[in-house]
Amino acid sequence: MAVTILFLGPLRDLAGQQTMEVEAPLNWSGLLEAVRPEVAGQLGEQRVNVACAGKVLADKTELQAEDGDEVALLPPVSGG
């Protein structure tokens, strides 16, 4: 198994793909290395959130994704 990284909203365009699979486990520095530099740059911004296994992380730098987890990268929402 692996960790699936999911790119939401405009991050999908920036990543050039909707999902990517990386080896587990995945922490914050592993995430920054796995994605394109443009996406990594966005991840540094405070208003970009990260969810792991369906939960938004209070502190995204404490990411600890295990086998089978989905890591979603959440840019600022633009509402309805």
Add this chain to the structure above:
Amino acid sequence: MAVTILFLGPLRDLAGQQTMEVEAPLNWSGLLEAVRPEVAGQLGEQRVNVACAGKVLADKTELQAEDGDEVALLPPVSGG
């Protein structure tokens, strides 16, 4: 012809009738004399309005109703 006095809302109960006819012309003192004392007492209150010929009077004491006019006595509204 005459002047019709119309009692709205709770003033109808106080007057014991819905309308009464009085001789034209009718001014403020004539109105106070024409209606029951209980109604006259209510008319003295600021929040009770008087309309003549479909217009609410800015100063009800300046009432000057002519032949055929309807004078409506309007207690405070209680809304929808």
Add this chain to the structure above:
Amino acid sequence: MPLDVRLLDKGLSVGEALAAFNSAHGAAGGVVSFLGKVRPDGDVRALELSHYEPLTLPAMRELAKTARDRFALDGALVWHRIGVMTPGEAIVLVATAARHRRDAFGAADYLMDHLKSAAWLWKRERRADGWHWIEPRGQDREDIARWD
């Protein structure tokens, strides 16, 4: 359909009225509605609203015009029941359409505050011991004062 202001002496079909209002304002970004119903409170069995023909509807039309101008509305619907109603029945239906949602909300709120405290309507309730006229509430006067 800019302003649709009515006094109704029969029940109103809320779903149909709102569906028609919405489709008449396809270009409005936001539509707000308010429906007020007779509450089944305590022993209230019926409610009666009486009006004064020469004043009530013309003043409601003026109110709708003022709201339209103040909130830049695309349109407004203001329907008010008169006569006798029982608990659960609709008393008043207001709908506002505007480009921006804050205007639509503000206008519906404004219309309701003014209808409740300044429309030429007199209300009485029938309870177990007969009919009782309803006095104006202090809260209504406070609500309307917010807009001064």
Add this chain to the structure above:
Amino acid sequence: MPLDVRLLDKGLSVGEALAAFNSAHGAAGGVVSFLGKVRPDGDVRALELSHYEPLTLPAMRELAKTARDRFALDGALVWHRIGVMTPGEAIVLVATAARHRRDAFGAADYLMDHLKSAAWLWKRERRADGWHWIEPRGQDREDIARWD
């Protein structure tokens, strides 16, 4: 029917939804609704809302619960479209039922402010030159700050 929260990938029938909501809340004194539609602005041909399944609906349910408790609601309906919509189509429908009208108004306003600025939805518009992601608006952040 206390809380009715849905994500819809097809058009919604506003009249039917509100008629059902109203009749489900016969005892509520006031029902407020808000309908938000795609505005035919400039050269916008379509709008797409994308969501994230594990977060979007659960967070909307939490929002509805918070609104119910904060405003003492009898019930609330929160329906949000996802997918591609064209001008004039409904994006969001919110309805609130409460004993008192001020609570129903406050709750609908609160729900809309939070849906617009805090729901897990991402929006893009298709114009003559293709798709463009919509940035969060400063106004939305101000709107939500009113409730702090």
